[in-house]
Amino acid sequence: MKNLLLTFILLLAGFLSLSAQEIHSPAEIFEIMEKSPITYELNELEDEILPPDRTDNLNFNSYYRVIEDGQIFTYRYQVDSIAQEYLKSAEKFFEDRMFSAAKEMYIEALRSDSTSYWVMTYIGQMCGIEGDFDQAIDWYKKAISLNFIDYMAHWFLADAYKEQGKMDEAVDEITIAMILNRNNPRIKESFNDIYRRKKLELSDWTFTPQMQLDSIGKNKVGVSFDADWLGYALVKALWRYEPGYQESMGVEAGSFSTIEEKEAFVSLMTGFDRKTVKKHPEFRALKASLDKDMIDEFIFYEIVLPEHPFVAYQLSEEFINQIKDYVIAVRGDQK
Numbered sequence: 001m002k003n004l005l006l007t008f009i010l011l012l013a014g015f016l017s018l019s020a021q022e023i024h025s026p027a028e029i030f031e032i033m034e035k036s037p038i039t040y041e042l043n044e045l046e047d048e049i050l051p052p053d054r055t056d057n058l059n060f061n062s063y064y065r066v067i068e069d070g071q072i073f074t075y076r077y078q079v080d081s082i083a084q085e086y087l088k089s090a091e092k093f094f095e096d097r098m099f100s101a102a103k104e105m106y107i108e109a110l111r112s113d114s115t116s117y118w119v120m121t122y123i124g125q126m127c128g129i130e131g132d133f134d135q136a137i138d139w140y141k142k143a144i145s146l147n148f149i150d151y152m153a154h155w156f157l158a159d160a161y162k163e164q165g166k167m168d169e170a171v172d173e174i175t176i177a178m179i180l181n182r183n184n185p186r187i188k189e190s191f192n193d194i195y196r197r198k199k200l201e202l203s204d205w206t207f208t209p210q211m212q213l214d215s216i217g218k219n220k221v222g223v224s225f226d227a228d229w230l231g232y233a234l235v236k237a238l239w240r241y242e243p244g245y246q247e248s249m250g251v252e253a254g255s256f257s258t259i260e261e262k263e264a265f266v267s268l269m270t271g272f273d274r275k276t277v278k279k280h281p282e283f284r285a286l287k288a289s290l291d292k293d294m295i296d297e298f299i300f301y302e303i304v305l306p307e308h309p310f311v312a313y314q315l316s317e318e319f320i321n322q323i324k325d326y327v328i329a330v331r332g333d334q335k
Contacts, residue, residue: 051206083113151180200332231267297326
């Protein structure tokens with residue numbers, strides 16, 4: 001019991017340092033449920049919940065963003081008609097494997113519409129196909145400097161660095177590409193290849209809570225869970241169904257807050273022994289992210305971005321780089 005209390009105190013201290021809002025202990029969660037007008041029926045989860053297929057939940061490279069007065073605004077590219085004609089010609093040359101001619105058409109399109117920053121990425125791609133990686137890298141860097149969320153520029157830049165043997169740089173860029181388009185299977189292939197070459201860990205898992213919440217009648221909620229996920233499931237049930245609970249935590253109804261996940265994590269991990277943590281790669285990553293003060297990065301990379309990849313386009317460059325550091329330090333070092 002003493003070890004359990006110490007574990008909770010350490011976890012709670014770590015999470016509260018990241019949030020001014022009070023996070024409830026597991027005991028307080030049970031007390032809230034007992035006093036609730038909602039009846040929470042607890043059951044053992046019968047079947048394993050498999051990770052959802054998100055291969056079609058993708059971002060597209062048709063957006064750029066502008067930062068004004070510290071605010072990020074994301075817009076869809078609007079290409080002028082003359083540039084469009086050059087782009088059509090470029091695509092035809094590319095299909096015919098006439099890469100030099102395609103590059104010239106892309107350059108003409110960019111001359112016609114200098115705000116089409118993504119065209120710089122395609123020019124770089126043509127240079128790379130021709131084996132001129134230095135020139136390709138210059139173009140990718142130009143595209144990124146003008147539009148940091150150009151995931152293709154980061155992706156192709158990573159591959160160019162790989163060809164030059166600059167593996168640290170390749171790891172940085174392919175990780176950013178993964179963050180910007182979390183579910184893209186082709187980026188994941190490059191990601192796996194570069195991490196493998198760098199001898200970084202490739203633990204392939206998806207954060208998939210083994211729990212199910214259902215409204216099963218008037219003022220009655222079913223909470224089904226695998227035993228290891230009990231604490232997480234109870235907190236999630238309160239946030240979804242308990243009247244006024246979300247608002248009591250300082251979060252407007254329907255809004256997202258990392259406080260919800262942090263509170264769920266406290267209840268999830270309280271009392272875990274080494275055997276339980278070792279059994280679940282997501283628990284090991286969660287513990288490591290807590291140890292490294294990277295909880296927000298864990299939440300966004302493992303939970304938010306797989307479900308809502310477009311959110312990446314609204315994140316600051318600074319925070320994207322923090323998530324990158326999480327992926328390399330935690331995902332790339334999981335044993």
